[in-house]
Amino acid sequence: MAGAAALIDPGALLDPAGALARPPAQGGGFAKVFSRPVGSLRAGRESNPIIASQVFSLVGVQWSGAEEARIELRARSVGGAWSPWVPASILGHGPDRAPAGDERFGEPVWTGPADQVQLRSAVAVSGVRLHFVDLPAGALGGVGDASAAQALPLAQPILQTGPGQPPIIARQAWAQGHAPPQHLPVFATIKLAFVHHSVTANGYSAGEVPGILLGIFAYHVYVRGYWDIAYNFAVDEFGRIWEARAGGIDQPVMGAHAGGYNAESTGMVVLGNFMDVVPSPAALGALEHALAWKLSLHGVPTLGRVIVEVEPSGAVYTRFAPGAHVSLPRVAGHRDGCTTSCPGNALYARLPSMRPQIAGLAGTPARLRIYSAPAAPVTAGAGTSIGGLLTNLQGGGLAGAPIELQSVGPHGVATTIATTMTDGNGAFSFTLTPAQNVMLRVLCQPAPAAVSDVVAVSVVPVLTLSLVSSSPVAVTGTISPAGPPVTVDLYRLAGGHRRLVASRRAPAPGGAFNAAFGGRKPGAYVVVARTAATARYVAGAAPGVPVTVA
Numbered sequence: 450m451a452g453a454a455a456l457i458d459p460g461a462l463l464d465p466a467g468a469l470a471r472p473p474a475q476g477g478g479f480a481k482v483f484s485r486p487v488g489s490l491r492a493g494r495e496s497n498p499i500i501a502s503q504v505f506s507l508v509g510v511q512w513s514g515a516e517e518a519r520i521e522l523r524a525r526s527v528g529g530a531w532s533p534w535v536p537a538s539i540l541g542h543g544p545d546r547a548p549a550g551d552e553r554f555g556e557p558v559w560t561g562p563a564d565q566v567q568l569r570s571a572v573a574v575s576g577v578r579l580h581f582v583d584l585p586a587g588a589l590g591g592v593g594d595a596s597a598a599q600a601l602p603l604a605q606p607i608l609q610t611g612p613g614q615p616p617i618i619a620r621q622a623w624a625q626g627h628a629p630p631q632h633l634p635v636f637a638t639i640k641l642a643f644v645h646h647s648v649t650a651n652g653y654s655a656g657e658v659p660g661i662l663l664g665i666f667a668y669h670v671y672v673r674g675y676w677d678i679a680y681n682f683a684v685d686e687f688g689r690i691w692e693a694r695a696g697g698i699d700q701p702v703m704g705a706h707a708g709g710y711n712a713e714s715t716g717m718v719v720l721g722n723f724m725d726v727v728p729s730p731a732a733l734g735a736l737e738h739a740l741a742w743k744l745s746l747h748g749v750p751t752l753g754r755v756i757v758e759v760e761p762s763g764a765v766y767t768r769f770a771p772g773a774h775v776s777l778p779r780v781a782g783h784r785d786g787c788t789t790s791c792p793g794n795a796l797y798a799r800l801p802s803m804r805p806q807i808a809g810l811a812g813t814p815a816r817l818r819i820y821s822a823p824a825a826p827v828t829a830g831a832g833t834s835i836g837g838l839l840t841n842l843q844g845g846g847l848a849g850a851p852i853e854l855q856s857v858g859p860h861g862v863a864t865t866i867a868t869t870m871t872d873g874n875g876a877f878s879f880t881l882t883p884a885q886n887v888m889l890r891v892l893c894q895p896a897p898a899a900v901s902d903v904v905a906v907s908v909v910p911v912l913t914l915s916l917v918s919s920s921p922v923a924v925t926g927t928i929s930p931a932g933p934p935v936t937v938d939l940y941r942l943a944g945g946h947r948r949l950v951a952s953r954r955a956p957a958p959g960g961a962f963n964a965a966f967g968g969r970k971p972g973a974y975v976v977v978a979r980t981a982a983t984a985r986y987v988a989g990a991a992p993g994v995p996v997t998v999a
Contacts, residue, residue, distance in 0.1 A: 459888060480627070485579045486578050487568065487577040489577065496567055503564075505560065508563075510555040511554050520536075542766055544676075545635075545675055545676045554672070559647070561653075561657065580672045609898055610746050612742060624663065637701055639713070639743075642781065643706060644719070645680065645718040648722050648791075649720050662691060681693055681743075684735045697861030706783075709769070740807050741808075745814035745897065752779060757777055812897070814899065835891075836876070838876050853868050858888075885985040886908050907986075912927070912989055914976065919996050922965065922967075923966075929960055932985075933980045937952065938952050940993075941970075943972070973995070973996075974998060975996070976996060
């Protein structure tokens with residue numbers, strides 16, 4: 450059965466020894482990342498102006514110890530005035546892998562081109578360090594005015610559910626080929642959505658938004674060690690929705706936005722600081738539309754609450770114990786789950802009135818689930834069944850709906866490999882004979898469109914092994930499908946135990962292999978043929994062949 454919160458990591462299928470798609474970039478690549486130690490801050494005192502070694506557009510604060518640091522920051526634009534003070538010590542989420550030590554990092558603050566910083570803190574803090582991101586001039590504009598969304602590339606696919614898919618600006622519009630994720634996307638499940646604010650100073654221009662997103666990416670990846678930008682989607686004050694984390698807008702991509710709950714949620718950030726001011730009507734409208742569409746696509750109600758489990762490595766960001774079962778709103782503010790003031794007092798106060806609006810937009814979504822899929826590896830060449838159900842949110846089956854079985858590539862692109870129709874109860878099934886490891890989902894494309902979670906089907910090659918002679922010990926065998934090299938091991942048996950005495954690597958490009966072991970002492974042995982896990986197959990083995998050397 451497909452587990453609802455089981456993580457599907459394409460990296461583990463493609464690279465069983467380590468799921469990183471590439472090593473972390475040094476220095477930030479296109480974006481230049483540099484740091485400066487500050488030392489300690491006294492309670493209630495402003496620091497002297499801190500001159501950066503070069504112009505920057507975004508800055509974040511690191512410190513040691515106290516979570517309740519309440520550090521604020523302001524920046525001086527190049528040759529210009531100081532910005533307003535903004536919070537710089539907002540906590541609440543961390544890297545995709547659990548952090549070590551007691552170092553704290555605030556959310557990055559967008560400044561635009563600036564050359565100086567000042568800090569102040571309500572309490573004394575130590576170990577303060579500033580992390581700067583410098584973006585080239587070409588990343589700081591060029592998108593046009595706020596109405597230019599239609600001229601920008603839109604993310605695909607287009608799936609009409611809930612209020613209909615809003616225009617979502619493709620990641621490439623801000624990443625510009627300079628924001629490579631450090632890990633393939635991991636697919637989880639979606640039970641709720643978290644709303645965030647970026648703590649970006651308000652008043653940015655429409656043309657600055659790509660630079661803001663690129664700067665947040667650089668800070669998250671090259672300073673914090675995230676796999677990618679933390680959020681799944683971003684909304685700007687002009688009402689534009691942006692694809693953020695890579696992996697597919699229609700996929701349940703795990704973000705790094707809400708420590709403890711990333712495997713069961715999607716995350717949307719509104720760019721700006723909403724402690725004291727409410728986002729623009731355009732931003733609120735876009736956020737409601739995006740939430741209604743995304744939750745509807747995954748068959749998630751937009752009203753009510755849901756029980757989620759606090760992931761142990763992320764529990765440090767919450768007020769709950771590792772593994773605790775917690776009730777959260779389906780549309781949650783970041784602070785509902787984590788110890789943070791995000792998404793700001795003003796935006797958080799609007800969420801209760803937004804939830805009914807989101808539900809009204811969502812209408813009557815469908816829920817699509819895979820209920821039967823092989824948990825154990827499938828033998829290459831053998832058929833296996835994939836079954837599921839299409840229902841409304843009350844559990845009633847939806848009959849006569851077209852269902853597509855899709856293979857999901859490692860970067861989230863889905864390709865249809867078979868089609869069928871639901872029966873009178875909304876049930877469907879496919880018989881699949883996978884040739885190699887594959888990630889699968891099902892899609893109902895007509896409105897209301899719905900997608901299932903991603904499930905992984907692992908394939909094990911078939912190996913045979915036969916004894917040719919006992920002196921020398923020689924074997925022959927086959928592997929199907931052909932291709933992977935085979936390791937042949939010779940074990941000596943004594944006292945009920947076996948001891949590895951020799952191994953041979955046997956190429957099998959045509960599907961056949963052989964191996965020989967000469968000079969063996971008399972006694973009982975067993976020969977085993979095996980393959981290691983590869984991008985195409987899980988590890989396989991042939992039954993051991995006993996042999997007696999006289």
